Amino acid sequence: MTRKTKKENTKFIKLLQQLLFLLGIVALWQLLYFVGVDLLEFWKPYAMPSPAGVWKSLVRLIESGTLFTAIGNSLLRGMIGFLISVAFGTVLGFLMEHFPFLHQNMRPFVMGVQTLPSVCWVPFSILWFGLSEQAIIFVVIMGSAFSIAIATDNAIHNVPPIYKKAALTMGASQKQIYRKVILHACLPELISGLKQGWSFAWRALMSGEVMTTCIGLGQTLITGRNLADINQVMLVMIIIVLVGILIDQIFFRSLERRIYRKRGLA
Amino acid sequence: MSLLLKNVTKTFQDSGQDAVRNVDLEIRDGEFVCVVGKSGCGKSTLLNLIAGLEKPTSGEILLDGAPIKGPGADRVVMFQEHALFPWLNVIQNVKFGMELAGVPRQEQEEKAMKYLELMQLADYRNYAIHQLSGGMRQRVALARALTLDSKILLMDEPFSALDKQTSNRLRAELQDIWMQTRRTIFFITHSVEEAVYLADRVIVLSNGKDSVQDIVPIALERPRHVYDEAFVEYRRRILSEVQKEL
Ligand SMILES: Nc1ncnc2c1ncn2[C@@H]1O[C@H](COP(=O)(O)OP(=O)(O)OP(=O)(O)O)[C@@H](O)[C@H]1O
Numbered sequence: 391m392t393r394k395t396k397k398e399n400t401k402f403i404k405l406l407q408q409l410l411f412l413l414g415i416v417a418l419w420q421l422l423y424f425v426g427v428d429l430l431e432f433w434k435p436y437a438m439p440s441p442a443g444v445w446k447s448l449v450r451l452i453e454s455g456t457l458f459t460a461i462g463n464s465l466l467r468g469m470i471g472f473l474i475s476v477a478f479g480t481v482l483g484f485l486m487e488h489f490p491f492l493h494q495n496m497r498p499f500v501m502g503v504q505t506l507p508s509v510c511w512v513p514f515s516i517l518w519f520g521l522s523e524q525a526i527i528f529v530v531i532m533g534s535a536f537s538i539a540i541a542t543d544n545a546i547h548n549v550p551p552i553y554k555k556a557a558l559t560m561g562a563s564q565k566q567i568y569r570k571v572i573l574h575a576c577l578p579e580l581i582s583g584l585k586q587g588w589s590f591a592w593r594a595l596m597s598g599e600v601m602t603t604c605i606g607l608g609q610t611l612i613t614g615r616n617l618a619d620i621n622q623v624m625l626v627m628i629i630i631v632l633v634g635i636l637i638d639q640i641f642f643r644s645l646e647r648r649i650y651r652k653r654g655l656a
Numbered sequence: 657m658s659l660l661l662k663n664v665t666k667t668f669q670d671s672g673q674d675a676v677r678n679v680d681l682e683i684r685d686g687e688f689v690c691v692v693g694k695s696g697c698g699k700s701t702l703l704n705l706i707a708g709l710e711k712p713t714s715g716e717i718l719l720d721g722a723p724i725k726g727p728g729a730d731r732v733v734m735f736q737e738h739a740l741f742p743w744l745n746v747i748q749n750v751k752f753g754m755e756l757a758g759v760p761r762q763e764q765e766e767k768a769m770k771y772l773e774l775m776q777l778a779d780y781r782n783y784a785i786h787q788l789s790g791g792m793r794q795r796v797a798l799a800r801a802l803t804l805d806s807k808i809l810l811m812d813e814p815f816s817a818l819d820k821q822t823s824n825r826l827r828a829e830l831q832d833i834w835m836q837t838r839r840t841i842f843f844i845t846h847s848v849e850e851a852v853y854l855a856d857r858v859i860v861l862s863n864g865k866d867s868v869q870d871i872v873p874i875a876l877e878r879p880r881h882v883y884d885e886a887f888v889e890y891r892r893r894i895l896s897e898v899q900k901e902l
């Protein structure tokens with residue numbers, strides 16, 4: 391057997407293991423439901439979700455078209471907020487790195503704001519924008535922009551000085567140092583920062599959506615609560631996790647992997 | 657080209673260290689100058705001063721009569737670590753300096769290939785940096801430095817991170833290149849053997865009142881052989897200079 395197929399084989403086996411593990415959890419969950427609700431009547435059926443119930447909710451929400459509308463709306467909103475965060479955060483991070491005054495004084499402030507859980511921005515946001523799209527997007531921006539700013543600051547700051555020195559002695563201007571050296575050198579760390587920024591944005595988005603009335607995953611979650619439908623609540627929670635992971639994996643993880651592999655860092 | 661150091665002293669403010677003291681030195685066009693001395697005696701600092709990466713505390717450094725204001729492509733540096741850019745492949749790295757200077761693409765390509773061939777690396781032009789051995793990386797770094805036709809080439813222990821065999825091969829290659837091109841080279845090494853092998857003049861730095869302890873012209877024909885009697889004699893003499901306690 392060649393090395394390559396061997397490697398692919400172990401990868402396949404790993405995947406299979408993960409799948410089996412997940413299946414095991416679902417089976418356990420169903421068993422727990424069966425014993426706790428049906429057999430011992432320890433929980434009321436409305437207080438305990440079950441895999442079968444979640445599956446039914448899934449089918450119902452897909453058939454009514456609610457689910458995909460909700461996912462689409464949330465993703466669009468999240469993306470808009472995230473992109474604004476990226477634009478704002480990277481510029482702020484760059485400025486904080488470039489001007490010692492800002493590094494000294496602005497950075498602690500930004501770090502302080504960053505520790506505020508994004509849900510705390512919701513009341514403020516609603517007072518400003520009402521129960522609107524803008525209110526949610528504002529929460530998303532507040533939840534992720536500052537973490538992106540700090541990550542950008544760090545990424546630029548951590549560029550090995552030898553790269554700058556080498557470029558300077560080859561005649562680079564200050565502008566060329568930024569465009570041809572720092573921008574590229576900081577990229578792996580910057581991407582990691584953006585990835586983290588996305589996970590903050592996604593969480594902030596859900597805090598915002600739960601508190602307002604715009605169509606989206608958060609809203610579908612609240613509808614589930616209002617209908618006392620714990621299966622729908624569970625389903626939407628699972629969907630929120632899956633969408634978050636999916637964006638993380640298909641977009642950021644693969645981008646990261648490509649850059650790391652190209653530079654021999656992986 | 658002429659490089660003149662007039663009574664150059666460098667004191668680092670944070671440590672209060674006089675890293676370089678009262679250096680008077682002239683480096684002539686086409687000369688190969690090697691600098692040896694104990695660790696911490698100020699070799700790299702002297703090179704950084706010439707490169708313009710550091711400013712002298714007192715004294716002045718004149719390149720063709722004009723004081724050095726900062727780093728520039730007329731004084732390319734080759735470092736102990738290769739300082740190649742991992743986001744560029746081999747030939748892109750070699751072209752980097754020319755690209756900064758706005759050299760036309762066609763000329764960039766030709767010159768890059770010329771120096772890669774000189775370094776026997778033409779076949780590796782599209783390799784990523786991490787796919788090269790340590791010796792190959794330093795050869796790419798040398799090719800990159802040579803493309804700029806700088807007035808002086810500053811090298812800070814460029815081969816000292818390599819194994820003995822590789823560094824011996826590289827210094828022979830450097831000697832060949834120097835004999836072909838007669839570039840002006842300012843070369844730091846901690847190996848006295850390497851200095852005697854390469855240099856027209858060996859500058860011995862020390863921790864004494866004046867940094868320059870001695871300057872030894874090497875009157876040996878090139879190519880040189882490390883087992884020649886005269887070579888061994890130079891080596892012994894300079895080594896005892898370096899090890900002298902002041
Ligand atoms: N940026 C700096 N700030 C403060 N002190 C420094 C700085 N750079 C060097 N020094 C000090 O200056 C002295 C000379 O350092 P330098 O790096 O020039 O030595 P060197 O001869 O190149 O040594 P080595 O052979 O180990 O490379 C040392 O005592 C060092 O501590």
Ligand SMILES: [Mg+2]
Nearest residue numbers: 699700701812
């Ligand atoms: Mg040194």
